[in-house]
Amino acid sequence: MCGPEVMASVRQQVRQGRAVDRRRFIGGAGAIAAAGALGPLRGLTQGATPIATPLAGGRTISFESVVNLSHSLTPESPVWPNRPPFQVEAATTVAVEGFYANMLTYHEHVGTHIDAPAHFVDGGDPVDAIAPERLVAPLVVLDVTAQAEADEDYAVSVDDILAWESEYGPLPDGAFVAFTSGWDARFSDAEAFVNLDAEGVQHYPGFAPDAAVFLIEQRSIVGIGTDTLSQDPGNSTDFGTHVAILGAGLYGIEGAANLGEVPASGATVIVGAPNHAGGSGGPARLLALV
Ligand SMILES: [Zn+2]
Numbered sequence: 001m002c003g004p005e006v007m008a009s010v011r012q013q014v015r016q017g018r019a020v021d022r023r024r025f026i027g028g029a030g031a032i033a034a035a036g037a038l039g040p041l042r043g044l045t046q047g048a049t050p051i052a053t054p055l056a057g058g059r060t061i062s063f064e065s066v067v068n069l070s071h072s073l074t075p076e077s078p079v080w081p082n083r084p085p086f087q088v089e090a091a092t093t094v095a096v097e098g099f100y101a102n103m104l105t106y107h108e109h110v111g112t113h114i115d116a117p118a119h120f121v122d123g124g125d126p127v128d129a130i131a132p133e134r135l136v137a138p139l140v141v142l143d144v145t146a147q148a149e150a151d152e153d154y155a156v157s158v159d160d161i162l163a164w165e166s167e168y169g170p171l172p173d174g175a176f177v178a179f180t181s182g183w184d185a186r187f188s189d190a191e192a193f194v195n196l197d198a199e200g201v202q203h204y205p206g207f208a209p210d211a212a213v214f215l216i217e218q219r220s221i222v223g224i225g226t227d228t229l230s231q232d233p234g235n236s237t238d239f240g241t242h243v244a245i246l247g248a249g250l251y252g253i254e255g256a257a258n259l260g261e262v263p264a265s266g267a268t269v270i271v272g273a274p275n276h277a278g279g280s281g282g283p284a285r286l287l288a289l290v
Pocket residue numbers: 109113114115254281
């Protein structure tokens with residue numbers, strides 16, 4: 001587990017704004033920026049979102065199938081305790097007005113969704129400021145299904161990352177690192193997904209804060225993903241993984257689906273993040289190109 005001194009140091013850096021220099025953490029894109037290749041693109045912005053930025057490492061993508069990594073969002077979808085459900089109200093119908101549309105009301109953090117740095121960091125990037133090339137990334141899937149079956153509070157560890165590397169090689173630069181714990185099978189049963197105990201404590205797997213710090217400091221990633229309600233294990237009291245990941249200017253995906261259906265290595269993820277100005281995150285359509 002993460003030593004208290006590590007988290008204290010991360011918090012200190014977040015407060016001082018030092019951990020928000022994400023260039024340090026996105027090796028491929030950082031190298032391109034250092035070489036000046038981003039220069040001509042500066043100023044090409046539409047609102048907060050850059051229109052075009054180069055793909056880290058200049059890689060080529062080929063694929064044979066597309067896998068849906070998002071749950072359908074419904075009023076029954078799990079929410080954080082005491083948060084309002086996702087709401088849908090018909091605005092118009094084909095039968096009456098000739099066209100169908102709804103009004104939606106929801107908390108940004110519902111269903112399969114993205115956490116932008118601004119979710120935990122004052123002055124951190126909102127969701128519409130996340131550079132497009134960071135939303136298309138090599139997909140790394142850590143399979144912790146067996147560990148989660150034995151321990152519903154399982155904290156995905158540095159050892160899990162090293163075990164993946166011993167099988168598949170070094171984490172690719174600019175990777176999106178997700179785990180599959182099998183928890184997505186519970187999504188249609190909100191009570192089982194949130195899994196509160198008698199004391200109101202949630203129980204489900206998440207990333208251990210020291211695994212997040214390892215990915216930030218020792219590897220080059222764009223973000224992390226979980227198939228549970230949070231980046232942190234459900235019983236976390238300090239949200240150390242949120243603090244580390246969002247404090248480093250990276251993003252998190254929570255409530256992903258079907259990560260057990262894609263290869264552990266070699267796929268590409270497309271994070272269809274929402275684009276509302278200043279947002280802390282929001283429901284996202286995740287796709288894997290396999
Ligand atoms: Zn969230």
